[in-house]
Amino acid sequence: MKILRIEAIPFAIPYNKPLRFASGEVRVADHVLVRVHTDDGVVGVAEAPPRPYTYGETQESIVAVVDKVFAPQLTGLTLLDREAVHARLDRTVGNPAAKAAIDMALWDALGRSLGLSVSQLLGGWTDRMRVSHMVGFAPDAEMVAEAERVRDTYGIRTFKVKVGRRPVDLDVGACRALREALGPDVELYVDGNRGWTPSEAARALDAMADLGLTLSEELCPADDVLGRRWLTSRTSVPTVADESATTPGQVTRELLDGAATMISIKTARTGFTTSQRILHQCEGLGVEVVMGNQIDGQVGTACSVAFGAAHRSSSRRAGELSNFLDMSDDLLTEPLEISGGELAVRPGPGIGIEIDPGKLAHHRRDR
Ligand code: MUC
Ligand code: MG
Missing domain, CATH: 3.30.390.10 (Enolase-like, N-terminal domain)
Known part of the structure; x- marks a missing residue:
């Protein structure tokens, strides 16, 4: 070893x-x-x-x-x-x-x-997760068409909508169009990737108050310390810290600052070991988590679902596990498949994936 x-x-x-x-x-x-x-x-x-x-x-x-x-x-x-x-x-x-x-x-x-399976070594709670799909910026009709296609093809019923454009009405309009097209039973939440000021974020959340958003993630930058605290205290939508909380120390700071009420865990940036530390930290503090996606390929997605499904608290919500669907190819001998809105953990041993040598030879950039 x-x-x-x-x-x-x-x-x-x-x-x-x-x-x-x-x-x-x-x-x-x-x-x-x-x-x-x-x-x-x-x-x-x-x-x-x-x-x-x-x-x-x-x-x-x-x-x-x-x-x-x-x-x-x-x-x-x-x-x-x-x-x-x-x-x-x-x-x-x-x-x-x-x-x-x-x-x-x-x-x-x-x-x-x-x-042995890594997912079982980590906790072995379940063997699959519900999937949440990320909808990026595009004209409203394209965002709606994408969400409908993903719902109809893969059975996904949870969508994270990218926001943070100016003026904020652009994103308010897109979220409204998605809600109207997808109906009340689909889960919608938003991620601003630090695009707005706190006052813009507040205006947008007020304008979307009737859309039933379940989460709002990183609407403004972590350095807007008091602005984020103000925003979090005035909204009833739980606020998720993603790129502002990438270490256990940052998680503590964001939560104690009142800048966030939930934490996004991404194995792509904290692996299995530190992700587990953050998960246990959140469990100890009574803070919910969401399994995020750093726009991973299939290798990274297999890691995310192995971790997310391994624990009770990380498998509760739909995990962001579908970004690989838009890639033109990938490296695995057996591609991951989302069906019925779920992605299964590969049975192992290890993470349970094999790299296709022909695909790697074709896509590698060092030879
Ligand atoms: C996300 O949740 O923010 C975009 C940039 C990044 O690092 O992750 C994505 C998705
Ligand atoms: Mg994010």
Whole structure:
């Protein structure tokens, strides 16, 4: 179970259509596949999606930090040295997606070595999650058509609508069009990716008060400290901290500041180990969580559902697990399938996925 080698392989797979949101847009999945090799021939995998507009990482920076910093520090430790692994990763600040992918690839290798599912090792609560689909910026009719297609094709009945445009009426109109088209029984919530000021966010929430929104996420930046507290105190819609709460310390700050009432957990930035710490922290504080998506491919989505389904509190709500549907291809030998509005955990061992060597050879960008 000794770590022999860690590889960081950049790959690029275009999306069929771009996903647009207030802090950026994604046209190509220019991710990094991380592979951990052990001395007994086991290989664990995970993927790191760079989100420069959220965390500052790029595909190149992830490859560089894994190759030059993390791989040399971790080689020689065993898969069970998890505290030592994290102590060494923590010597370097930032780089959340790179660290998360290493953590999850180590768990995958551990599960494979033991012949056990990672989801069962983490908690084994259930074997599937309901899926929430993210609807990006587009003209209202396109947003509605996408939501209807996703509902009719995959049975998904929970939608996170990207907001944060100016003027706010653009998004108010889109949410109203979605509610009118989808009816009262579909769950709708919004994510602003820090696009609005607190006063714009308040105006938008007031204008959407009759739409039955269940959550509002990151409507304004974390640095609007008092503005976020004011906004959270004046709305009855629970406020979710996503990119403002990516470490246990930030989670504490956002919650104690009154800036958020719920936390989004993304395995793409906190792996399995730190995601579990954050989940337990939230459980201890009586705070609900939602499983978010960092616009993961199928490798990352398999990780998210493995984690989300493993615990009672992370599997309660629909998890954001469908961004991969818009990718033109992926790396798995057996693609993930959403049906009846649900995504099942791969049975394992490990995360339960296999990388198709032909697909990887085709999409990798380092050769
Ligand atoms: C989300 O929930 O914000 C957009 C940027 C990112 O890092 O994640 C996505 C989705
Ligand atoms: Mg978000």
